[in-house]
Amino acid sequence: MSDTKTILIIDDDSRNIFALSAVLKAKGYQVVSALSAIEGITRLKNNKNISVVLLDIMMPDMDGYQAIAAIRSSEQISKIPIIAVTAQAMVGDREKSLEAGADDYISKPIDVDALLALLAKY
Template sequence: MSQPVVLIVEDNSILRDMVSRRLRRRGYSIVTASDGELGLTAAQIQKPDIILLDMSLPGMDGWSVATKLKSDDETQAIPLIALTAHAMQGDRERALAAGCDDYESKPINFISLIKKMDLLMGREASGD
């Protein structure tokens, strides 16, 4: 079975690298982007199995990226998980309304994130 490809769109290089390393150890192939425009391009070119999308990005924010990905026939079926420090009332609903399939607040709970990823990709839960 081939490695699922995860696109991580995150402007914080420390968090992006940490998430990348942890997912690689679990057998995922990783593609990264540091801003919304690069994330949108990477999604269109790479066609990842799932996208982890920071909502507070410089330039084009995650809300706009999610909306564009879900309105494009080429990328609309790719599951999106919002990663955000926005843990205010209504933020989860706002992320889902923008097109995200699920939501994970920062700091990231990896067990929860992996379960959400596996569920959205139709994989057996890998647990920790």
């Protein structure tokens, strides 16, 4: 087993997944993705190698806050670090994400250096 971190990207926009995946893979990370929160939670439960979740907050059906609650309520996956990602970088969004149970927060467009620094924490 290698020390390579596997990152799960949950985002309803495949363009965001593509761009983030390309950057993370170039930096040596393994990447798994999901186009919905429900699919992402299933991937989390089925893949024990996921180290960190990058979770888009603004998604249809189940938004990021609901997804955080679902992840935190599942004993099997509750300890996996979640970094909330949102384009709606409004005053209070960071606090709301952290209060919901996210470990950290980053806004879009994503500053790659800031993201890599966050990932290094986890």
